[in-house]
Amino acid sequence: MNNSKPILIIKTGNTYPQISQHYGDFDHWIHAGLGNSPASVISAHQGEPLPEPTSLAGVVITGSHAMVTEQTPWMRTLTHWLYRLVKDSPAMPVLGLCFGHQLLAHALGGEVADNPMGMEVGTVPLRLTEAGHHDPLLSAIVGHPWAQVVHRQSVLTPPRGATVLASNVHDACQAFRYGECVWGVQFHPEFSADVMRAYLQALSGDSLTQQQVDTHLQDVRECQDASSILARFARLTLPQVA
Numbered sequence: 001m002n003n004s005k006p007i008l009i010i011k012t013g014n015t016y017p018q019i020s021q022h023y024g025d026f027d028h029w030i031h032a033g034l035g036n037s038p039a040s041v042i043s044a045h046q047g048e049p050l051p052e053p054t055s056l057a058g059v060v061i062t063g064s065h066a067m068v069t070e071q072t073p074w075m076r077t078l079t080h081w082l083y084r085l086v087k088d089s090p091a092m093p094v095l096g097l098c099f100g101h102q103l104l105a106h107a108l109g110g111e112v113a114d115n116p117m118g119m120e121v122g123t124v125p126l127r128l129t130e131a132g133h134h135d136p137l138l139s140a141i142v143g144h145p146w147a148q149v150v151h152r153q154s155v156l157t158p159p160r161g162a163t164v165l166a167s168n169v170h171d172a173c174q175a176f177r178y179g180e181c182v183w184g185v186q187f188h189p190e191f192s193a194d195v196m197r198a199y200l201q202a203l204s205g206d207s208l209t210q211q212q213v214d215t216h217l218q219d220v221r222e223c224q225d226a227s228s229i230l231a232r233f234a235r236l237t238l239p240q241v242a
Helices: 017-023 026-033 071-086 099-108 193-203 209-217 229-236
Strands: 007-011 039-043 058-061 094-097 110-114 120-125 146-151 151-158 164-166 176-180 182-185
Touching: 007 026, 007 099, 017 193, 026 039, 026 176, 026 229, 058 229, 071 094, 094 099, 099 110, 099 120, 099 151, 110 164, 120 193, 120 209, 146 193, 164 209, 193 209
Parallel strands: 007 039, 007 058, 058 094, 094 182
Antiparallel strands: 110 151, 120 146, 164 176, 176 182
């Protein structure tokens, strides 16, 4: 494994300071979930240059407190890079998480906007499609389809040719696959139950009332099957090693 190419974690934002102080940040949680796989991190939201895809084993795009519809310059740069990556390197495993899921869908021609039902937050049930039940990545959560979420925007229309793998009453596209090895998931496999609880508390008085927070806190649980997709994704990058 010493000559392995790294999985690139593309950071698109930071968590709240009070959360990172105690638990770390998006890239730390993702790196831990990938297990022993070598990984590197670039902060796209800070304008750090994106590498040549040939140097990579796979790509994970993090969540963010930004909105895809803002279309800032760094988002447009990353959108173009992702489009070229998927089109020119179809065998490269790619995984977008929450904001990363939305940006990936946008890059491939899907529609992203505010969800008409508003914010979805907490530990929520998912419903896998028939394709999801047999998917190399999403089939990991068939037995216990619960996941951690916090988002206002959603993929309202998946990219043409994409396969929807999961949905629920709030979001018709909780996960999709494009081609053979490009995935987007609206949920956060990198979140522990403690991180989810911290997010709920951070949103109190801003996006949520304390009563809403207390209600959601009752449902928070560990989602180990959903979290396991990161390690499963890492295994899918193994054919990409040097």
